[in-house]
Amino acid sequence: MTAPATTRGRLVRAASELLEEAGYATASVAAIAERAGLATGALYRHFPSKAELFVEVFRNVAEAELVAMESAAERSSGFEERLAAVIRTYATSALRNRRLAWALVYEPVDPLVDAERLAYRRRYCAGMADLLREGVRTGAIPEQDVEVAAAAVVGAIAEALVGPLSPLPGGAQSEPAIVAAIVGFCRGAIGLTAGSRGKESTS
Amino acid sequence: MTAPATTRGRLVRAASELLEEAGYATASVAAIAERAGLATGALYRHFPSKAELFVEVFRNVAEAELVAMESAAERSSGFEERLAAVIRTYATSALRNRRLAWALVYEPVDPLVDAERLAYRRRYCAGMADLLREGVRTGAIPEQDVEVAAAAVVGAIAEALVGPLSPLPGGAQSEPAIVAAIVGFCRGAIGLTAGSRGKESTS
DNA sequence: TTGATCTGTGAATCCCGATTCACTAGCCTG
DNA sequence: CAGGCTAGTGAATCGGGATTCACAGATCAA
Numbered sequence: 016m017t018a019p020a021t022t023r024g025r026l027v028r029a030a031s032e033l034l035e036e037a038g039y040a041t042a043s044v045a046a047i048a049e050r051a052g053l054a055t056g057a058l059y060r061h062f063p064s065k066a067e068l069f070v071e072v073f074r075n076v077a078e079a080e081l082v083a084m085e086s087a088a089e090r091s092s093g094f095e096e097r098l099a100a101v102i103r104t105y106a107t108s109a110l111r112n113r114r115l116a117w118a119l120v121y122e123p124v125d126p127l128v129d130a131e132r133l134a135y136r137r138r139y140c141a142g143m144a145d146l147l148r149e150g151v152r153t154g155a156i157p158e159q160d161v162e163v164a165a166a167a168v169v170g171a172i173a174e175a176l177v178g179p180l181s182p183l184p185g186g187a188q189s190e191p192a193i194v195a196a197i198v199g200f201c202r203g204a205i206g207l208t209a210g211s212r213g214k215e216s217t218s
Numbered sequence: 219m220t221a222p223a224t225t226r227g228r229l230v231r232a233a234s235e236l237l238e239e240a241g242y243a244t245a246s247v248a249a250i251a252e253r254a255g256l257a258t259g260a261l262y263r264h265f266p267s268k269a270e271l272f273v274e275v276f277r278n279v280a281e282a283e284l285v286a287m288e289s290a291a292e293r294s295s296g297f298e299e300r301l302a303a304v305i306r307t308y309a310t311s312a313l314r315n316r317r318l319a320w321a322l323v324y325e326p327v328d329p330l331v332d333a334e335r336l337a338y339r340r341r342y343c344a345g346m347a348d349l350l351r352e353g354v355r356t357g358a359i360p361e362q363d364v365e366v367a368a369a370a371v372v373g374a375i376a377e378a379l380v381g382p383l384s385p386l387p388g389g390a391q392s393e394p395a396i397v398a399a400i401v402g403f404c405r406g407a408i409g410l411t412a413g414s415r416g417k418e419s420t421s
Numbered sequence: 422t423t424g425a426t427c428t429g430t431g432a433a434t435c436c437c438g439a440t441t442c443a444c445t446a447g448c449c450t451g
Numbered sequence: 452c453a454g455g456c457t458a459g460t461g462a463a464t465c466g467g468g469a470t471t472c473a474c475a476g477a478t479c480a481a
Contacts, residue, residue: 022458044439054460056441061458065439123326163399167374171407174373175366196366204374204407225428247469257430259471264428268469 023061025051030072035115039069039122066127073128076119077135080108084142094155095207098146099198102172105139106194109176116177140165147205156206168201175200226264228254233275238318242272242325269330276331279322280338283311287345297358298410301349302401305375309397312379323376343368350408360409371404378403 029050033042044065048055062068087104088097109116118124119132144165150156175197232253236245247268251258265271290307291300312319321327322335347368353359378400 043437053458055439056461057459059440121324159402160395160399163378163396164403167378167400167403170377171370171374174376175370192363193366196363197370199362200367200370200407203409204403206406246467256428258469259431260429262470 027071030068034118039124066125069128070131073131094150102198110190113177120173140169164205230274233271237321242327269328272331273334276334297353305401313393343372367408
């Protein structure tokens with residue numbers, strides 16, 4: 016986000032940008048190096064392989080994402096607010112950059128990078144499970160299988176936001192509306208009273 | 219499922235099997251041909267490319283899946299039963315063969331094959347949206363954004379079942395329990411009263 | 422029987438992107 | 452300034468899998 020002072024930093028930056036713009040597949044070593052203003056060989060002075068470079072890219076992005084969600088959770092108090100804040104944070108960020116979100120969640124990558132992504136998802140899912148557990152403990156939501164519920168919540172958000180079926184491509188809707196619909200969906204899903212469910216009037 | 223009478227059929231069969239067993243990446247032309255008892259070149263007598271072969275494979279599997287779900291829906295009456303039947307059908311089949319389900323939903327494939335997969339998901343999602351719309355119309359579930367809800371339901375199921383975070387790999391649970399948890403989750407998600415939510419007792 | 426067409430063979434070829442490597446340029450240190 | 456280090460160059464190499472192709476056998480119609 017700030018200054019890619021070092022060459023290494025510029026490479027990471029270039030790789031991130033290409034990932035955002037055109038996906039992992041298009042982010043060839045040649046392209047990355049060129050964008051960083053280097054020749055292909057130089058990349059290997061800084062990373063043992065393309066995969067390792069992307070491990071770092073993924074780690075960066077994922078870390079930032081997780082931090083944002085954690086701080087969002089801390090900023091709000093009470094189970095319901097926390098849940099909404101976490102979902103909204105993720106949803107908003109994913110919506111801001113769909114391609115990146117897609118790469119982070121679904122896009123095919125080397126096994127090495129995949130491991131990183133998996134770790135990220137696990138942490139995200141674990142965090143969600145913790146949150147749900149808290150809700151169950153305090154009686155905010157009914158007894159339930161929090162592991163499955165957490166996975167399902169994560170999946171629901173991901174699919175609704177970045178999946179190939181996501182609403183925008185087809186029947187355009189405003190982003191806030193989508194986010195609201197998702198929050199409502201998830202609330203109901205885990206047993207909170209529903210509140211608004213996105214669409215107020217029959218269209 | 220029945221007789222791979224024609225050579226073409228044997229190729230499709232072989233490709234499906236390899237897809238199930240080890241995924242798209244491992245299903246090289248050489249491997250497919252070998253399993254079908256042919257030399258690599260022969261494949262090209264029947265399909266213009268590997269991708270086109272897999273388009274057919276995907277189409278077959280997806281078609282069967284959709285038919286199964288439709289017939290499940292028709293066999294049951296009333297919104298709640300229909301919904302449960304559809305989810306249970308999908309969940310059960312995915313659980314029976316996770317690898318295939320994964321390939322069908324997430325695994326990296328050529329653009330050509332991807333288009334086929336996308337079409338399949340769209341149809342599935344559209345079906346779900348129709349079902350939800352019916353629910354809204356009959357008053358079984360509250361007014362809501364059925365498009366987003368349908369996508370979220372599909373995503374929740376997929377993630378909970380075949381996603382890398384899915385419960386089985388880690389903390390083993392019985393399949394029926396997972397299916398039940400998912401059905402409960404989805405019921406709540408769209409605004410049905412929850413009923414059982416999978417876990418009856420605090421573990 | 423002849424030859425035309427179809428199906429199959431499998432080694433050779435192509436393609437394409439990651440990786441290597443011989444070499445250059447700047448820079449610090451004694 | 453020589454020697455040694457780091458950073459960088461970009462063409463050549465490598466690897467792996469899809470695709471092609473020159474060459475059979477088999478079948479069938481005339």
